[in-house]
Amino acid sequence: MNENSLCTKTHEYVLELGNGKYETGITDYAIGQLGDIVFIELPEVGSEFVKNEVFATVESVKAASEIYMPVSGKITEINEEVVNSPELLNDDGYENKWLIKFDSDADQLEFADLMDYSDYKEELE
Numbered sequence: 001m002n003e004n005s006l007c008t009k010t011h012e013y014v015l016e017l018g019n020g021k022y023e024t025g026i027t028d029y030a031i032g033q034l035g036d037i038v039f040i041e042l043p044e045v046g047s048e049f050v051k052n053e054v055f056a057t058v059e060s061v062k063a064a065s066e067i068y069m070p071v072s073g074k075i076t077e078i079n080e081e082v083v084n085s086p087e088l089l090n091d092d093g094y095e096n097k098w099l100i101k102f103d104s105d106a107d108q109l110e111f112a113d114l115m116d117y118s119d120y121k122e123e124l125e
Contacts, residue, residue, distance in 0.1 A: 002117070003117050004117070005117045006070070006111065006116065007027055007114065007119075008070050008113075009115075009123075011027045011029055012024055012025070012069075012070050013026070013027050013070070013117070014071060014114065021101065021103055021104075022071070022102055022104055023098040023100065023102075024069070024099060024100055024102070025097050025098040025100075026058065026097075026099070031090065031097075034058065034063065035061050036060055036087065036090055037059070037087060037090055038060060038061060038086055039057075039058070039059040040057070040058050040083055040099070041056060041057040041058075041083075042055075042078040042083055042099055042100060043055050043075050044078075045075050045077060046075060048072075048073070048075070049072065050072045051070065051071050051072045051110050052069065054066040054067065055069045055075075055100065056100070058089075071104050071106040071110040073103055073106065074102055074103050074104075075100050076103055078099070078100050078101075079096060079098055081096060082097070082099065
């Protein structure tokens with residue numbers, strides 16, 4: 001996740017990679033709230049989801065949480081590394097915290113309710 005990310009009120013982020021390609025995952029705040037993550041279920045490559053549809057489940061020692069699609073798209077890649085070792089998300093030094101990469105031709109209306117990362121951080125305070 002970086003400063004160019006857009007965030008949802010449900011603590012997902014989306015980062016534009018260019019040419020209609022995006023990555024998404026859960027924010028550092030969400031990871032902190034969940035506690036030690038022990039299981040992640042991600043969709044199959046090729047699956048399509050609409051905005052706000054549940055695309056993944058993350059389980060921690062505290063709770064299970066559903067992860068929502070920030071904008072509509074088709075899954076092109078899943079982060080196998082975090083599926084096989086979900087505890088990597090808890091590691092502050094671990095860089096590849098994305099869950100999925102997807103293609104999207106969503107219109108600007110789908111992005112309208114997403115917050116800049118700085119606005120998201122302010123809302124948490």
